[in-house]
Amino acid sequence: LQATGDSTFAQLLVDTKTSLTPLAVREQLAPKAALMRRLQHYTQPLVITAALTEKTKQELRQHNIGYIDLLGNVWLRISRPAVVIMADSHQRAPRATSTAPAARPKLAGPRAGRLVRLLADVAPPYRASHLATLTEMSSGYVSKLLDAMEDLLLIRRDGRQVVTVDWQGLLRARAEQLSVLRHNPFVGMIAPNGPEPLLDAVRALQKKEKKLALTGSYAARQIAPLAVGGQVMLYVQATPNSPYELGDRLGLLPAEQGADTLLLRAHDDVVFHRTRTDADGLRQVALSQLVLDCLSGPGRMPAEGEAVISYMADNEDQWRIPGISVLTGGPRP
DSSP states (O other): OBOTTSSOBOEEEEEEESOOOHHHIIIIIHHHHHHHHHHOTTEEEEEEESOOOHHHHHHHHHTTOEEEETTSOEEEEETTTTEEEEEOOOOOOOGGGOSSOTTSOOSOSHHHHHHHHHHHHBOSOEEHHHHHHHHTOOHHHHHHHHHHHHHTTSEEEETTEEEEEOHHHHHHHHHHTOOHHHHSOEEEEEOTTOHHHHHHHHHHHTTTOSSOEEESHHHHHHHSOOOSOOOEEEEEOSSTTHHHHHHHHTTOEEOSSSOSEEEEEOSSGGGGTTOEEOTTSOEEOOHHHHHHHHHTSSTTHHHHHHHHHHHHHHTHHHHSBSOTHHHHSSOOO
């Protein structure tokens, strides 16, 4: 690249990758880029790959490494000659082009969801063995999940202990691989008397039904109100008839179109873990679960999820469990 009528120029050093993780950017590309700039200050590194996650893009920008991926994400900044190119695609990376190593598990499955929720809800430190016990998973599988999270710079370990967790990045990373309505098969209903009488009925029914919890927009707006309206979303047990049976008890009418209430068959009982109750006695999913549901939901729900994250960041001491010993009843690791 050379400016017209000027001797100033810059050259691009292009590196093509089949996949790229945030950890690889920090530990491999960033030191090379820093060394290259000391030797040739007019050279700008540029990575071309199939698909980049938000965390990887953030890490590349932090180290001033340009990037282009096949989803349409572009970022390149050169000071002389002045060049700024930025484009942010809203496409999600297809599973076939995931940036995680093939042997590592993904964050989308139900078992991974248990670990993500636990890491978000409970402050470190903790060991893989404690996490395996609480999530009812094998220590080997938990270790593989932790390896994948470390590659994505979502956790940091000191020896065998997890010492830091980027709970915001962790929730966003899992939500990127989810769709709340696809992963939780739902039945659409209509509340003849409107949402408020419905929520009163839910509140009364929750005294008998433990696996019934509010999520989605109506739960998010109690934390960070952005708008009115939206559908009432309720998690129910994952049996085939649960939505219909509860619908009858709540006075709902099945509807294939125009539903204002969605009864979601829970993909895993983790959605009922560490629920919270509002001032009026209405049981809702935990804030971490609410974020996952909103970020992976339709319409304005992702914006509501980000608003909930902002609230959580400002009030972490109010919702995050201070240590794993609170759950295990033993000494802190």
